Amino acid sequence: MFPKSLIIPKNQLLTISEDTTIQEVYNLFESKESDHIRTIPILDSTGHLFRGNIYRQHVYEYVSRNGDTSKKATSVMRNSTKFISNSADFYELFFAIRDLPYIAVVDDAHHFVGVLTHSSLMDLLSQSWSLQKGGVSLAVKTKQEERGNLQQITKVITRYTNIESVLSIQIEKTAPKSILYTLPLTIDSPVLRKIITKLERKRYQVQSVENLDQFM
Numbered sequence: 001m002f003p004k005s006l007i008i009p010k011n012q013l014l015t016i017s018e019d020t021t022i023q024e025v026y027n028l029f030e031s032k033e034s035d036h037i038r039t040i041p042i043l044d045s046t047g048h049l050f051r052g053n054i055y056r057q058h059v060y061e062y063v064s065r066n067g068d069t070s071k072k073a074t075s076v077m078r079n080s081t082k083f084i085s086n087s088a089d090f091y092e093l094f095f096a097i098r099d100l101p102y103i104a105v106v107d108d109a110h111h112f113v114g115v116l117t118h119s120s121l122m123d124l125l126s127q128s129w130s131l132q133k134g135g136v137s138l139a140v141k142t143k144q145e146e147r148g149n150l151q152q153i154t155k156v157i158t159r160y161t162n163i164e165s166v167l168s169i170q171i172e173k174t175a176p177k178s179i180l181y182t183l184p185l186t187i188d189s190p191v192l193r194k195i196i197t198k199l200e201r202k203r204y205q206v207q208s209v210e211n212l213d214q215f216m
Contacts, residue, residue, distance in 0.1 A: 014037060015042070042074060084105055097121060103115065140204050140205070
Protein backbone atom coordinates (compact mmCIF):
# COMPACT_ATOMS: atom_id res chain seq x y z
CA MET A 1 0.00 0.00 0.00
CA PHE A 2 1.32 3.46 -0.92
CA PRO A 3 1.63 6.32 1.63
CA LYS A 4 -1.60 8.37 1.81
CA SER A 5 0.51 11.47 2.43
CA LEU A 6 1.36 11.43 -1.30
CA ILE A 7 -2.25 12.23 -2.24
CA ILE A 8 -3.11 15.85 -3.04
CA PRO A 9 -6.63 16.11 -1.57
CA LYS A 10 -9.65 17.16 -3.56
CA ASN A 11 -10.08 20.45 -1.66
CA GLN A 12 -6.64 21.60 -2.85
CA LEU A 13 -7.33 20.89 -6.53
CA LEU A 14 -9.01 22.70 -9.39
CA THR A 15 -11.80 20.43 -10.67
CA ILE A 16 -14.69 20.93 -13.07
CA SER A 17 -18.17 19.43 -13.34
CA GLU A 18 -19.31 17.17 -16.18
CA ASP A 19 -21.75 20.00 -17.06
CA THR A 20 -18.92 22.46 -17.75
CA THR A 21 -18.63 23.52 -21.40
CA ILE A 22 -15.46 23.42 -23.49
CA GLN A 23 -15.56 27.23 -23.68
CA GLU A 24 -15.58 27.47 -19.88
CA VAL A 25 -12.64 25.08 -19.64
CA TYR A 26 -10.80 27.04 -22.33
CA ASN A 27 -11.34 30.22 -20.31
CA LEU A 28 -9.96 28.45 -17.23
CA PHE A 29 -6.81 27.37 -19.06
CA GLU A 30 -6.37 30.92 -20.38
CA SER A 31 -6.60 32.50 -16.92
CA LYS A 32 -3.43 33.54 -15.08
CA GLU A 33 -4.36 31.38 -12.10
CA SER A 34 -4.31 28.25 -14.26
CA ASP A 35 -1.43 28.97 -16.63
CA HIS A 36 0.67 26.22 -14.97
CA ILE A 37 -2.09 23.59 -15.15
CA ARG A 38 -2.24 21.20 -18.09
CA THR A 39 -4.83 18.71 -16.83
CA ILE A 40 -8.05 19.11 -14.81
CA PRO A 41 -10.11 16.29 -13.24
CA ILE A 42 -13.76 16.10 -14.27
CA LEU A 43 -16.30 15.10 -11.61
CA ASP A 44 -19.97 14.23 -11.96
CA SER A 45 -22.68 16.79 -11.23
CA THR A 46 -22.69 15.85 -7.54
CA GLY A 47 -18.98 16.63 -7.24
CA HIS A 48 -18.21 13.18 -5.85
CA LEU A 49 -17.62 10.72 -8.70
CA PHE A 50 -14.55 10.84 -10.95
CA ARG A 51 -15.44 10.97 -14.66
CA GLY A 52 -12.06 11.56 -16.32
CA ASN A 53 -9.49 14.22 -17.18
CA ILE A 54 -9.44 17.11 -19.60
CA TYR A 55 -6.10 18.22 -21.04
CA ARG A 56 -5.09 21.72 -22.07
CA GLN A 57 -3.63 20.33 -25.30
CA HIS A 58 -6.88 18.65 -26.38
CA VAL A 59 -8.98 21.72 -25.57
CA TYR A 60 -6.67 24.00 -27.55
CA GLU A 61 -6.61 21.59 -30.49
CA TYR A 62 -10.41 21.42 -30.46
CA VAL A 63 -10.78 25.20 -30.37
CA SER A 64 -8.19 25.67 -33.14
CA ARG A 65 -10.29 23.41 -35.38
CA ASN A 66 -13.31 25.67 -34.74
CA GLY A 67 -15.14 22.99 -32.79
CA ASP A 68 -18.41 23.74 -31.06
CA THR A 69 -17.28 25.15 -27.71
CA SER A 70 -20.80 24.99 -26.27
CA LYS A 71 -20.42 21.22 -26.02
CA LYS A 72 -19.75 19.60 -22.68
CA ALA A 73 -16.14 19.18 -21.63
CA THR A 74 -16.75 15.43 -21.44
CA SER A 75 -16.76 15.31 -25.25
CA VAL A 76 -12.95 15.77 -25.20
CA MET A 77 -12.45 13.91 -21.94
CA ARG A 78 -9.66 11.34 -21.51
CA ASN A 79 -8.56 8.75 -18.91
CA SER A 80 -12.07 7.85 -17.71
CA THR A 81 -10.75 4.44 -16.60
CA LYS A 82 -7.44 5.75 -15.23
CA PHE A 83 -7.85 5.78 -11.47
CA ILE A 84 -6.78 3.74 -8.47
CA SER A 85 -8.26 2.94 -5.09
CA ASN A 86 -6.81 4.62 -2.02
CA SER A 87 -6.12 1.07 -0.77
CA ALA A 88 -4.18 0.05 -3.90
CA ASP A 89 -0.83 -1.71 -3.64
CA PHE A 90 2.39 0.05 -4.64
CA TYR A 91 2.94 -1.93 -7.85
CA GLU A 92 -0.63 -1.28 -8.97
CA LEU A 93 0.01 2.44 -8.50
CA PHE A 94 3.37 2.30 -10.29
CA PHE A 95 2.02 0.67 -13.46
CA ALA A 96 -1.17 2.77 -13.50
CA ILE A 97 0.60 6.13 -13.35
CA ARG A 98 3.68 5.53 -15.51
CA ASP A 99 2.28 7.30 -18.65
CA LEU A 100 0.26 9.98 -16.83
CA PRO A 101 1.06 13.32 -15.16
CA TYR A 102 -1.14 12.17 -12.28
CA ILE A 103 -3.56 9.39 -11.36
CA ALA A 104 -6.97 10.00 -9.80
CA VAL A 105 -7.54 8.35 -6.41
CA VAL A 106 -10.99 7.14 -5.34
CA ASP A 107 -12.36 5.55 -2.17
CA ASP A 108 -14.41 2.35 -1.86
CA ALA A 109 -17.57 4.20 -2.91
CA HIS A 110 -15.75 5.45 -6.04
CA HIS A 111 -15.81 8.98 -4.61
CA PHE A 112 -12.97 11.17 -5.82
CA VAL A 113 -10.41 11.63 -3.03
CA GLY A 114 -7.67 13.51 -4.86
CA VAL A 115 -4.72 12.84 -7.14
CA LEU A 116 -1.26 11.39 -6.87
CA THR A 117 1.28 12.98 -9.20
CA HIS A 118 4.01 11.31 -11.20
CA SER A 119 6.60 13.62 -9.64
CA SER A 120 5.59 12.65 -6.08
CA LEU A 121 6.03 8.98 -6.98
CA MET A 122 9.49 9.73 -8.37
CA ASP A 123 10.33 11.55 -5.14
CA LEU A 124 9.21 8.51 -3.15
CA LEU A 125 11.41 6.22 -5.25
CA SER A 126 14.42 8.50 -4.83
CA GLN A 127 13.87 8.40 -1.06
CA SER A 128 13.76 4.60 -1.16
CA TRP A 129 17.16 4.64 -2.88
CA SER A 130 18.49 6.62 0.11
CA LEU A 131 20.10 9.34 -2.00
CA GLN A 132 20.24 11.56 1.08
CA LYS A 133 22.41 9.04 2.93
CA GLY A 134 24.27 7.25 0.20
CA GLY A 135 27.39 8.55 -1.47
CA VAL A 136 27.83 6.08 -4.35
CA SER A 137 25.80 3.58 -6.33
CA LEU A 138 27.60 0.34 -7.12
CA ALA A 139 26.19 -1.79 -9.96
CA VAL A 140 27.24 -5.44 -9.81
CA LYS A 141 26.40 -8.00 -12.49
CA THR A 142 25.24 -11.37 -11.16
CA LYS A 143 26.48 -14.69 -12.49
CA GLN A 144 24.22 -16.44 -14.98
CA GLU A 145 21.84 -18.98 -13.40
CA GLU A 146 23.73 -19.20 -10.11
CA ARG A 147 21.87 -19.19 -6.82
CA GLY A 148 23.07 -17.11 -3.90
CA ASN A 149 24.41 -14.17 -5.91
CA LEU A 150 22.69 -11.55 -3.77
CA GLN A 151 23.83 -13.19 -0.55
CA GLN A 152 27.46 -13.52 -1.68
CA ILE A 153 27.77 -9.97 -3.02
CA THR A 154 26.07 -8.50 0.05
CA LYS A 155 28.37 -10.47 2.35
CA VAL A 156 31.44 -8.95 0.68
CA ILE A 157 30.08 -5.40 0.89
CA THR A 158 28.84 -5.57 4.49
CA ARG A 159 32.28 -6.74 5.59
CA TYR A 160 33.45 -3.17 4.95
CA THR A 161 30.43 -0.83 5.04
CA ASN A 162 26.70 -0.48 5.57
CA ILE A 163 24.21 -0.80 2.71
CA GLU A 164 21.63 2.00 2.47
CA SER A 165 19.47 0.41 -0.26
CA VAL A 166 19.42 -2.42 -2.82
CA LEU A 167 17.72 -2.52 -6.23
CA SER A 168 17.69 -5.45 -8.67
CA ILE A 169 17.42 -4.74 -12.43
CA GLN A 170 17.05 -7.17 -15.33
CA ILE A 171 17.04 -5.50 -18.76
CA GLU A 172 16.29 -8.70 -20.69
CA LYS A 173 14.44 -11.76 -19.42
CA THR A 174 17.30 -14.20 -20.08
CA ALA A 175 20.13 -11.84 -19.14
CA PRO A 176 21.89 -11.81 -15.76
CA LYS A 177 20.58 -9.30 -13.25
CA SER A 178 22.37 -6.19 -12.14
CA ILE A 179 22.19 -5.34 -8.45
CA LEU A 180 22.49 -1.67 -7.51
CA TYR A 181 23.81 -0.97 -4.03
CA THR A 182 23.64 2.49 -2.47
CA LEU A 183 26.64 2.84 -0.15
CA PRO A 184 27.62 5.62 2.30
CA LEU A 185 31.06 6.06 0.73
CA THR A 186 32.80 8.70 -1.34
CA ILE A 187 33.70 8.01 -4.94
CA ASP A 188 37.44 8.06 -4.12
CA SER A 189 37.17 5.99 -0.93
CA PRO A 190 39.87 3.32 -0.36
CA VAL A 191 37.13 1.18 1.19
CA LEU A 192 35.16 1.33 -2.05
CA ARG A 193 38.23 0.27 -4.02
CA LYS A 194 38.75 -2.66 -1.63
CA ILE A 195 35.13 -3.79 -2.08
CA ILE A 196 35.46 -3.71 -5.86
CA THR A 197 38.69 -5.69 -5.73
CA LYS A 198 37.12 -8.35 -3.50
CA LEU A 199 34.07 -8.67 -5.75
CA GLU A 200 36.20 -9.02 -8.88
CA ARG A 201 38.27 -11.74 -7.20
CA LYS A 202 35.04 -13.67 -6.70
CA ARG A 203 34.30 -13.20 -10.43
CA TYR A 204 31.60 -10.58 -10.02
CA GLN A 205 31.68 -7.82 -12.63
CA VAL A 206 31.34 -4.29 -11.26
CA GLN A 207 29.52 -2.55 -14.11
CA SER A 208 29.54 0.99 -12.81
CA VAL A 209 30.25 3.23 -9.83
CA GLU A 210 28.18 6.40 -9.77
CA ASN A 211 28.69 9.45 -7.59
CA LEU A 212 25.30 10.29 -6.07
CA ASP A 213 26.36 13.74 -4.84
CA GLN A 214 25.58 15.13 -8.31
CA PHE A 215 21.85 14.43 -7.72
CA MET A 216 21.62 16.20 -4.37
